[in-house]
Amino acid sequence: MVEEFKAAAVEEAQLKPPQGAATPAALRTAPRANTGPLHGLWALTQRDLRKWYGNPIQLFISLIQPVIWLGVFGKALNFGSFIAQSGAPTSVTNSIMIATFGTTSYFSYLACGQLAFVVLFTSAFSGMSVVFDRRFGFMNKALSTPVGRGTIVLGKIFQSVGRSVVQAAMVLVIAVALGMDVGSFSVLGVAEAFGVVFLMATGLSALYVMLALRSSDWQTQMALINLLNLPLLFASNALLPAKLMPTWLQWVVKFNPVSYSTDAIRQLLIGAVGTNALVVDFGVVLGFAALLTVSGIVLSWRLLSK
Amino acid sequence: MMAEPQGRSGDGGDAIVEVDGLSKTFGQLKAVDDVSFEIRRGEVFGFLGPNGAGKSTTINILTTMMRPSSGNATVCGFDVRSHATDVRRNVGVVPQEYTADEDMTGYQNILLCADLYGLPRSDSKPHAEELLKLVELQDAANRKVKTFSGGMRRRLELACGLVNYPKLLFLDEPTLGLDVQTRAAVWKYIRMLKEQFKMTLFLTTHYLEEADSLCDRIAIIDHGRIVKIGSPEQLKATVGGDIIVVGVREAEPDISLDISKLELVKDVKKKGAEYRVKAEMGEEASPQIMDLVRSKGLHVTKISLTKPTLDEAYLELTGRNLREEESNRMAMFSQRITMNRARS
Numbered sequence: 001m002v003e004e005f006k007a008a009a010v011e012e013a014q015l016k017p018p019q020g021a022a023t024p025a026a027l028r029t030a031p032r033a034n035t036g037p038l039h040g041l042w043a044l045t046q047r048d049l050r051k052w053y054g055n056p057i058q059l060f061i062s063l064i065q066p067v068i069w070l071g072v073f074g075k076a077l078n079f080g081s082f083i084a085q086s087g088a089p090t091s092v093t094n095s096i097m098i099a100t101f102g103t104t105s106y107f108s109y110l111a112c113g114q115l116a117f118v119v120l121f122t123s124a125f126s127g128m129s130v131v132f133d134r135r136f137g138f139m140n141k142a143l144s145t146p147v148g149r150g151t152i153v154l155g156k157i158f159q160s161v162g163r164s165v166v167q168a169a170m171v172l173v174i175a176v177a178l179g180m181d182v183g184s185f186s187v188l189g190v191a192e193a194f195g196v197v198f199l200m201a202t203g204l205s206a207l208y209v210m211l212a213l214r215s216s217d218w219q220t221q222m223a224l225i226n227l228l229n230l231p232l233l234f235a236s237n238a239l240l241p242a243k244l245m246p247t248w249l250q251w252v253v254k255f256n257p258v259s260y261s262t263d264a265i266r267q268l269l270i271g272a273v274g275t276n277a278l279v280v281d282f283g284v285v286l287g288f289a290a291l292l293t294v295s296g297i298v299l300s301w302r303l304l305s306k
Numbered sequence: 307m308m309a310e311p312q313g314r315s316g317d318g319g320d321a322i323v324e325v326d327g328l329s330k331t332f333g334q335l336k337a338v339d340d341v342s343f344e345i346r347r348g349e350v351f352g353f354l355g356p357n358g359a360g361k362s363t364t365i366n367i368l369t370t371m372m373r374p375s376s377g378n379a380t381v382c383g384f385d386v387r388s389h390a391t392d393v394r395r396n397v398g399v400v401p402q403e404y405t406a407d408e409d410m411t412g413y414q415n416i417l418l419c420a421d422l423y424g425l426p427r428s429d430s431k432p433h434a435e436e437l438l439k440l441v442e443l444q445d446a447a448n449r450k451v452k453t454f455s456g457g458m459r460r461r462l463e464l465a466c467g468l469v470n471y472p473k474l475l476f477l478d479e480p481t482l483g484l485d486v487q488t489r490a491a492v493w494k495y496i497r498m499l500k501e502q503f504k505m506t507l508f509l510t511t512h513y514l515e516e517a518d519s520l521c522d523r524i525a526i527i528d529h530g531r532i533v534k535i536g537s538p539e540q541l542k543a544t545v546g547g548d549i550i551v552v553g554v555r556e557a558e559p560d561i562s563l564d565i566s567k568l569e570l571v572k573d574v575k576k577k578g579a580e581y582r583v584k585a586e587m588g589e590e591a592s593p594q595i596m597d598l599v600r601s602k603g604l605h606v607t608k609i610s611l612t613k614p615t616l617d618e619a620y621l622e623l624t625g626r627n628l629r630e631e632e633s634n635r636m637a638m639f640s641q642r643i644t645m646n647r648a649r650s
Contacts, residue, residue, distance in 0.1 A: 009519065011490035030471035031429040035395065043421030051409055141405035141466070144369055145422035146394040305371060 040147035044155030048129060049162055059167075062122070066114050066171045070178055074110040101241055102272035103181070111175035112266040113238035116258050118171050119164045119197055120232055123204035124225040126160035127212030134216040139304075149304045150297035153213075157205045157293060164201035165194060172269075184271035193268040196282070199289040200261040206292035213296075213303040237275065238262050260284040322347045322474050322506050323368065328377035329530075330363050337363040339530035340377070345474075345508055350500050352521035353510040354620070360530040361510035362402060365478050368508070369399045382474060395423070398472030402479045404459050405466070408452040412443055412462050415451060416469055423470040430469070437465040441495065457488030464495060475499065477509040481516060496520055514616045524616075528624045538616055545614035545622050547572050548588030552581045552595055553608035561602055568594050579607075588613075 052058065079101070083093045094104045101109045133139040142152055176182055211224055233239070235249060236258040242250045253259050264281035266272035274281070323345035330338040338360040345351045353361045366372040368381055370390035379386045382396040406415045413434055420430030438444045441461035451459065460480070467475055480496070481489040497520070499505040511517050517524050518538045525535045534541060554561075557579040565583060566574045570591040573584040585591035588611045599606050612618060621627050 007486045008489040008493065009515075011486055012493050031425060033395070033424040033470075034426065035391075035424040039424040040422045043418055047407060047410070047418060054409065136408065137401065137403040137405035138407055140371070140401050140403070141419070142422060143371055144394060144399040144401070145419065145470075146391045146424065147422040305373060 035146055037148055038151055038154070040145070041151050041155055041158070044142070044147070044152060045158045045162070048155070048159035052159075052163055062167060063170055063174070065121070066118050066167075067174055069117065070107075070111060070114055070171075070175055074107045074114075074178075077106060077110070079106040080104065098273065100244070102266065102274065103270050105181050105270075107179060108175075108181040108270045109266065109272065110239065111172070111178075111180040112269055112272075113262050114171055114175065115168045115193070115197060115265055116200065116236070116238045116262045117233060118167050119201045119261070120204060120229055120258060122164040122167055123160050123201050124208050124229050126156055126205040127208035127210075127215075127224070128218060128221050129159070130156055130209055130212040131215055131218045131221050135218070143304060149300040152304065153206075153209055153296045153300040154293075156209045157202060157296065160205035160209075161198060161201040164205070165197055168194070168197045181270055185269065189268040193265045196261050196264045196268070196285055199285045200257065203257060203285070203289035203292045206289070206296040210292070210296045210299055213299060232256060232258050236262060242275070257284060257288040260288075320346050323351075323379070323381050323508065325364075325368070325379045326377055328364070328367060328379055329375050330360075330367060330372065331375045336530050338367070338374075341527070341530070341532050342377075343525055343532060343535055345506060346523075347506055348500070348504055349522040350496065350507045350509065350520055352517045352524045353508070353527050354512065354514065354517045354524050354616075355510075355527035356512055356626075359512075359527045361512075361527060362478055363530075364527075365476050365508070365510060368393075369397060369476055370394055395470065396472060396474065398467040398470060398475040400463050400467035400475065400477045400480060402482060404463060406451045406459060406462050409450060411448050411450055412438060412454070412458075412465075413447040415462060416465055419466045419469045425470065433469070437468055440468070441465045442491075457484060457491070460484060460488060460492060461495075464492070468499075472505070474506045474508065477507060479510055479512070481511070481513065493520060514620060518616045526620060526623055528626075533623045541616060541619040541623075542614040545584070545618045547584045547586050547614070548591070549612045549614065549618050550583040550585055550588050550592050550595060551608075551610045551612075552583065552592075552599065552606060554579050554581065554599055555605040555607050559602075561599065561604070564598060564602070565595055568598065570594070 080093055080097055083096050084090070088096070097104045097106070103109050130139070133142070139152075143149075172180075207228075208225070212221055215221060231252075235252040236256045237253060238258060242253040242259065245253065260276065260281045263275050264278060264285065267274040267278055267281070276284075321344040323343075325344065326342050328338055328341045329336065341360070341364060353364065355361055363372065367374050368379055368386060370386050370393050373387065381393045384392040384396070386393055406412075407418065410418065416434040416437055417427070417430055420427075420434065425433070435444070435447070438447045441464055443458060443461055443465065446454065446458060451462065454462065464477075464480075467477075477496070481492050484492065493516070496507060496509070500507060509520070521538065523535060523537050524541060526533045526541070534544065536544075560576055562574045562576045562581065565571055565581060568585075568591065570587055571583055571585045575582045581595075583591070583595060592609060592611055596606050596609065617627075
């Protein structure tokens with residue numbers, strides 16, 4: 001050890017003076033810093049988004065699962081033809097379908113649910129990104145700067161929302177290509193549907209970011225994602241309508257925000273008969289997003305520093 | 307938006323950091339226990355102690371990453387509890403671990419840090435280039451950090467720590483696990499920051515040589531408490547003389563008392579068959595000791611004479627040898643992790 005230090009001292013003596021020494025003014029005068037409450041938000045969001053769009057393979061893989069759901073599950077579960085098998089005339093089949101699903105095409109029904117599915121699974125990984133930032137030290141870097149603790153949380157939420165919205169758009173395009181009913185599409189309807197996607201992604205990302213604020217353990221996060229995502233998906237109307245479920249499960253569906261976003265998206269995109277009024281759906285999703293985002297910011301003040 | 311500095315140690319004062327009775331407890335463990343010290347403007351102040359002594363915890367409190375359990379600390383005139391954001395704005399931090407984003411280039415990493423400090427891009431772009439030049443990374447500026455060697459990463463961390471034009475820079479174990487060349491480079495930068503940029507530096511280390519060669523003042527910290535603060539010379543003076551270690555073949559009889567009666571000898575400690583003698587003018591005292599041992603019919607197996615070093619001072623003050631502790635398994639383990647990360 002001592003020899004090593006002597007070597008370091010000798011080494012140091014031989015080093016050239018650094019070239020930067022010619023411009024010492026560089027370290028003396030600080031410019032005026034903009035340190036508004038949300039400064040650094042774009043920088044943090046962009047950093048995470050860059051990891052995503054800089055890696056097209058990841059983007060491609062993330063689209064495979066919804067395509068399988070749509071192409072295999074959606075096409076195989078052709079409820080319309082199940083009913084037609086019994087020899088029922090088309091008008092009867094259609095009225096049964098509308099009474100059950102609010103639309104005549106189960107594939108279109110499921111496609112709307114898949115938008116919620118994509119949002120759910122993309123948002124779940126927002127917490128993972130917090131865990132990895134802790135693991136690889138970047139979180140400590142960010143925490144040592146004057147950037148707001150809430151800004152760190154918001155950055156994590158927005159990068160995840162950005163991914164969700166783009167991936168939902170891609171899933172919608174794929175669904176249309178596979179035969180989703182576009183008869184009821186309107187510019188305003190699609191825009192509003194993506195408003196719902198945005199709010200839902202915000203709320204769900206905030207939830208997962210919050211759960212990860214203190215964690216540096218990715219296994220726990222994986223377990224949490226599995227624990228929460230499957231019930232959120234199955235105990236909702238994303239795949240099947242609540243009225244086909246037992247009463248107790250219907251109650252769970254009623255308290256699951258995913259149901260409200262899917263309900264709204266179906267009304268807006270395929271003109272399905274909704275379970276709730278559009279305003280109610282919007283209100284619930286907006287409230288969910290606002291509540292969880294605010295909680296995330298408030299918790300960050302406490303949980304991000306030790 | 308800048309709040310006025312609190313207390314008497316504003317910008318005109320001599321102390322840039324004032325710490326008073328600071329403690330931090332994690333459950334039962336007192337990581338930092340009633341620590342008080344101050345750092346003067348323009349000095350290099352070092353925290354020296356073994357792993358787990360409370361060095362990093364103290365840095366984490368002073369850089370507002372952790373809240374103290376009790377006690378007060380002001381940094382650059384701001385209270386670490388009530389004005390945490392102002393503290394962060396004014397100090398630079400080079401943490402122990404690597405914090406750069408591996409998927410980004412060196413240049414992008416510095417720009418990102420500048421953004422987090424709210425510095426305008428018009429300034430941070432030329433500044434980032436200057437900083438990269440300062441740490442001699444200009445040729446690697448546009449390479450992704452995942453391709454950097456451990457030494458390059460360490461230098462990039464240093465550049466990031468300087469991005470907000472700090473007056474005070476915290477360095478947590480700046481040379482842990484580095485090779486000889488990089489360690490030399492880091493020392494050179496530290497000296498340059500002090501001498502050319504009149505910066506105040508607070509560093510932690512468990513390398514005695516590093517503390518001795520870089521620091522103007524050192525605080526020896528052990529089990530969360532400061533044992534002694536002073537310049538390396540002052541600390542060495544606490545040893546109070548040269549150290550002669552005499553090995554005797556026969557562990558018994560104990561001749562400590564006889565040795566201590568010699569004129570130049572100030573203190574004798576016996577450990578097994580070894581006598582640790584503190585004496586003035588060791589060159590003259592050692593032959594006298596050898597004669598004495600022989601006159602008792604015993605045999606000298608070895609003898610060594612050391613001028614007081616920080617090593618001796620550390621042993622004197624804490625009763626333990628830092629070097630021995632360096633080799634304990636936990637230390638090796640944590641060092642290996644850092645080194646692996648440095649290499650991968």
